[in-house]
Amino acid sequence: MPHLHPSCRLLLCLLLVGLLLLLAQEGMAQKKPVTKPDTTIVSDTTRRFEDRVMQNLRELSERKTIMGKLLSAILDFTPETEPLLNLDAELIEREYERHNYKVVRNIEVISLDAFGYSIQDTARTPRNWLEKTGNFFHAKTKKSLIRNKLLFESNNILEPLALVESERLLRQTDYILDARIIVDDRTTTDDSLDVIVVTKDVFSLGGSGSFTPSSGSGRITLRELNFLGLGHQPEVTYRFNKQDTPRPWEFAGRYSIENIGRSYITADIAYIDQNYYREKSAFLHRDFYATNTRYAGAAGISQIEERILLPPANADTIPTYGKLGYTRHDAWLGRAFKFKTYNLGYEPRGRLIIGARIINTNYNTVPTENYQSNQLYLGSIGYSVRKYFKDRYLFGFGRTEDIPTGSIVSVTAGYENGTLYSRRYLGASVAFARYRTNQGYFYANVSYGSFIRDSNWEQGVMELQSLYFTRLYENGNWKLRHFLQTRATFGINRNPEELLTINNNDGLRGFNSEFLRGSKRVTLSYEANLYTPFSFLGFKLATVAFADVAWLSAGNKTSPLKNKPYTALGFGLRFRNEYLSFSTIQILFNFYPRLPANEDIRGFKVYPVSRPYYDFTDFRFERPGVAEFR
Template identity: 45%
Template sequence: MVLLDYFWKRFLLFALVVFLFTAPVYSQQTKPNPDSLKKTSEADTTRKKLDSDKILQDIKAYSKRKTIIGRLMKAVFRFDRKPEPVGVNAEVLNNQYRKHGYKIVRRIYIKNLDAFGYSITDTLRVPVNFLEKAGNSVHIKTHQGRIRNKLLFKPGEPLDPLDLSESERLLRQTDYILDARVTVNEQTSTRDSVDIVVITKDIFSISAGGSYNAGGGSGRVVLRDINFIGSGHQIRNVYRFGLDSAQQSYEYTGSYRVENIYKTFISSELIYRDEVNYKQKGASLQRDFFSINTKYAGAIALNWYNIPTYVRLTDTTGSRQNVSFSTQDYWIGKSFRFKSYNLGQENRARIVTSGRVIITHYPTPPTDEYQSNTFYLAGIGYTYRKYYKDKYLFGFGRTEDIPAGNLLAFTYGFENGNKYNRRYVDIKAGFGKYNREFGYLNVTGEFDTYIRDKKWEQGELATEVLYFTKLYHWDNWQIRHFFWNRASYGINRKYGENILNVNKFEGIRGFSSDERGTRKFVINYENNLYTPFSFIGFRFAIVAFADFAWLSTGNSSNPFSNRPLQGYGIGFRFHNEYTTFNTIQISLGFYPQGPTTIKTYPSTRPYYEFNDFIYSRPITSIFGDGIYR
């Protein structure tokens, strides 16, 4: 009770501060001033002409001068951009095209926009400054054939309205596509045929970086291209040199990936990783259940590893050794659809069955706990999923797909080894709900364990709850709250498997600690306040967060036996309307138990992730990686 009282006092104090900070948003929304309806121009101060607008006009005028600074301003800023629409209503993606079901697809028009200066919501916008034009000059647009490969419909075939929304979602989930729209040309549609319009916007696919330490002669070089010459091929390279290690003085990690080979939705990947403490060589071919209507999926993966592992020598001692082993992984699955008794509306529910074989070989097993084996797995799952689209969840305007539905899956396996045999059981369930007034709730749970001689070993119970509220509005102010809870409970883990931590993305953002355990419980809260102000094109969101984490350490198996680790912070997430900079977040964090009390750190990735409702291959859960996605 003392622990709970301590936690709730801290949390309620933080929530009170956030509420007081954002109270005007709610008060103005629920109790409008009647006089403001009569004198809109006086009451609506957020729409007054701000001093920043005058500064912007001055800079615009100065940019027209033929001086060096004037030319530089003209190259960096643009002054004709309109703000992205805010508060877009969520909608089921395919409902608006239900009337075109089973019409013949006559033609498909594809318009692919370059990376800089264009907008998918304003097709009349074009590049105007030097940086945008220069960026597009070195960017090769995605080939239309790669875009056609993602479409689930073809000319001359009947149209399933569900294929429109699924094609649009698949394009948005492609690494080198920023956003996409797939629509029916209503002006040319007839009673029996339609024309489809596809609009996409590229991401600038080339990135490079590096660092060099003159004192030690060490450094790093990074080179990536996720859309090589517009072909969709992905090349990633990281090279480190000048390492102070007796084993080797360099490290290299590289991969080459090709997606959707010849419109089969089969992807291939080669990976090579040569690091001081981790080595891997691998190749794979894979086809997932990429769409609701996908019938068959499967994969072949071959890998060789050499990784450091803590190995038990006696009941009380152990050592760290490099363990070498190879794996062969094969699986295949089939999806069965339910009949639909509603004419013109697809039943989204599916039953998926799959089988898998994993062959693991240890040339020299370090102890009897490691054995060469053949692992047979069979699984069955029920999945029902649909997607909503909205904006201003994790960004400033990019369309985001929100999964909703249900999932129930069961996996049974048998490990046939050269030293011992054991069984495996995995159960996973989840549901997601999205409503414009309720917000979004995603709850997922998973339990898995090996069973040997009627005893459980290497098991885990994991749960995850994600909730975010609806987007509240007061004039141009917007606010949204996020809650995230993750729990992992290890059951009879092997020696050295105390690998759970609460650092950064794993628990407390911006936090760093060497503590490890086998059980943890994490609560994250975040408040996003999108302001209506724009200063020289910069649009701001104020972010406040509070993180709490319990971790089992030492000989204790109960994570709640210790006081929670904590992190509190506030930061700014900003995006510039007139430049090509990405969304960036800079936060100031306070950590009572951390090595430093106050820490400033940048972030360019969203902290939260969706659990999708897809069941494909029978899984063996990876301890510490959260619930399988």
């Protein structure tokens, strides 16, 4: 057998494991959902106290006083009707199998305003002045926009998966809180049917901000997720009175138009003018948004100027930076193929996908000699199996959420034609996820990519990631879920200025150090979310406790696990109103037992943040690309 480079053997192993996982995914028999047992997480005393408090507030709200009217307006004592969740996507598909290939006669779209309406009970209407006022200032989603999201049309044959996938696409739209697609059994015949589509909006106008009294600096962000109900999404951010920067103000603006016509093509425009980062970009893109999507692609241009952190010299005590400026043209196209099936009632979820991409990068300012203008040609081939489950209380506070499961394996090869030198690229990735209602969710991913120049493998990166969350433990209106995430990034023969950090979402929440950097990183994170029954003005409350551990090292032969880790411990509160477009509001109290030398970082700090620390990874085929080192 000819001798293989270790990296080649690694790629072959990844592909073999991925193919085995995909075969197992396709052949695995579906099990019936298991009913979740009740688990006591709060004492009876706490439960009785909660009941007494809610009963007293309910009685006060019924009084014809100013306080009673105020409580009646801001508090909702009606128990929520929880939808049927934890359903296997394949079981949902089987419900609609008897409707496959029937003709769709009529499509009735019911678009509900953000406040006072229920997708479970369409007869419910706003009951107080607060809900009515909110709806007055809200532009309801146009029915034509909802119809453009559907994968089926009137007077056409209903394809398999069209109902299930259309409901998921509506629910994953930023300006729609939830969606249900119902076949009207009263009018269904052997060869035709009528469909009812019910959607509920979020209040699309939102924003955020911050202010520091001691310095007078702050930030204001305004966004509209559904301008005039047309699906346009403008967003602007303005920072003022910034300290220790060349200029006291910064501006960022973005504008998106999603799903132009029925093409599922989205247009994005961005203009960012910050002290150390400037961007002008425009893109048109179309993803593999549904399982049965055949074509995807994108084209665009971007001009970027930024400041990057350079590796310090031995005697340096002050961070050093370099300027990087470039113009990039980017285009790619992908095509999905499905295998033939002789079962007309079954739509296989596996897809073979190929893609090609061209990236032309011209540098006008470089901080080191490791940057060169180039044309990068990439090609990928992969196989993906996608399915979705429904659940709640994952990243939301009660809304229906779609959990992606399945498997994907892909191989990417390419060639970089540079002004200084040319080289090849080779990469591979394997990922899978499983979800069981009585066990929870588990996701794992392994990927590797590297450039090859004159038989030397350079700028390589290996990534390993796993995410596990438990099932939802419930006792009355109290709900508890645990999260556990591990991540590892190993740089192989990276350039000196390419370094990793453990700042914020890259490692330790709320942590920020400009000196603590390396080429290998391992992180372990645990979080417990306790969802309470308390609500004020529609904002639901959850408590969070977490622990983060991060290891960091430099050099190709140094293991980060041999070094002493850095840790972060914390707890805090989390607020969210699912009817508003505001991000989840978190106030975390963090403690860092160990701090790096020569760093002005408080060992204990309050950390307000709106970005989630965890997120799902979908199993849709992405554009061919180089493995990112970040």
